[in-house]
Amino acid sequence: MIDFDNLAGYRNAHTYDQLNDLNETEWKFYFDLAYQLGSPILDVACGTGRFTIPLAERGFDLTGVDLTPEMLEVAKQKAERLSVNINWVHADARHFELGRKFRFIFTTGNSFQHFLDRESVDGLLRTIYMHLDQNGVFAFETRNPVLSLLISETNIEKDHKTQLEHYVFTDRKWKDESAVNESIQPFALRYFSPKSL
Structure with a gap:
């Protein structure tokens, strides 16, 4: 997966x-x-x-x-x-x-x-x-997916079969209120349809 x-x-x-x-x-x-x-x-x-x-x-x-x-x-x-x-x-x-x-x-x-x-x-x-x-x-709690938003969001990869949305997470390590180190991490969340809930 x-x-x-x-x-x-x-x-x-x-x-x-x-x-x-x-x-x-x-x-x-x-x-x-x-x-x-x-x-x-x-x-x-x-x-x-x-x-x-x-x-x-x-x-x-x-x-x-x-x-x-x-x-x-x-x-x-x-x-x-x-x-x-x-x-x-x-x-x-x-x-x-x-x-x-x-x-x-x-x-x-x-x-x-x-x-x-x-x-x-x-x-x-x-x-x-x-x-x-x-x-x-x-x-x-879970977010209720709004189909029009899911279709319009272009920066998220969606797999409608598994109900997974794939993001990119920017991890920032802070020091004195300025980002000193950033790393990019993949990140997935499942959006449950009302029917599957």
């Missing part, structure tokens, strides 16, 4: 943090669910803890799981600086076992779109199901 590391753009976790602030809609949606459902909470593909840490600061019992060690390391450092206690787990979201159930499980940003084939999505959903409390909620 792809012959490159689709997570390469996430290896520079500090730059990721600089470029990915929480937006108000995401913030309100996930925080409202956390307050409605309560703890414990599992953040799948937690990255640098952009949701995990603020929820833990508000007293929720949080576990964050991520496949990228660089992201988890930054998350741990941030949590330590803020004296926030979070259970950080390095694991593949398609198959891990924590031995506990969660009232609320979520994955934010375009994380869900990184599960590029049916087998990966099924693995993720099996893992979620195994960890979800009987009355728990799993929340995620």
Whole structure:
């Protein structure tokens, strides 16, 4: 399907943090669910803890799981600086076992779109199901592809059969507010049609 590391753009976790602030809609949606459902909470593909840490600061019992060690390391450092206690787990979201159930499980940003084939999505959903409390909620987001935009965007390669869109990611390493090193990385996301969802 792809012959490159689709997570390469996430290896520079500090730059990721600089470029990915929480937006108000995401913030309100996930925080409202956390307050409605309560703890414990599992953040799948937690990255640098952009949701995990603020929820833990508000007293929720949080576990964050991520496949990228660089992201988890930054998350741990941030949590330590803020004296926030979070259970950080390095694991593949398609198959891990924590031995506990969660009232609320979520994955934010375009994380869900990184599960590029049916087998990966099924693995993720099996893992979620195994960890979800009987009355728990799993929340995620994905972009709804608008056909007219998909047709008009010329800088993206599209494979309509696999529903993959291929991008080029420019990784910039920052120093003193100026880019000192750039590398170009291929990057793919899956756009799920409403029917396939």
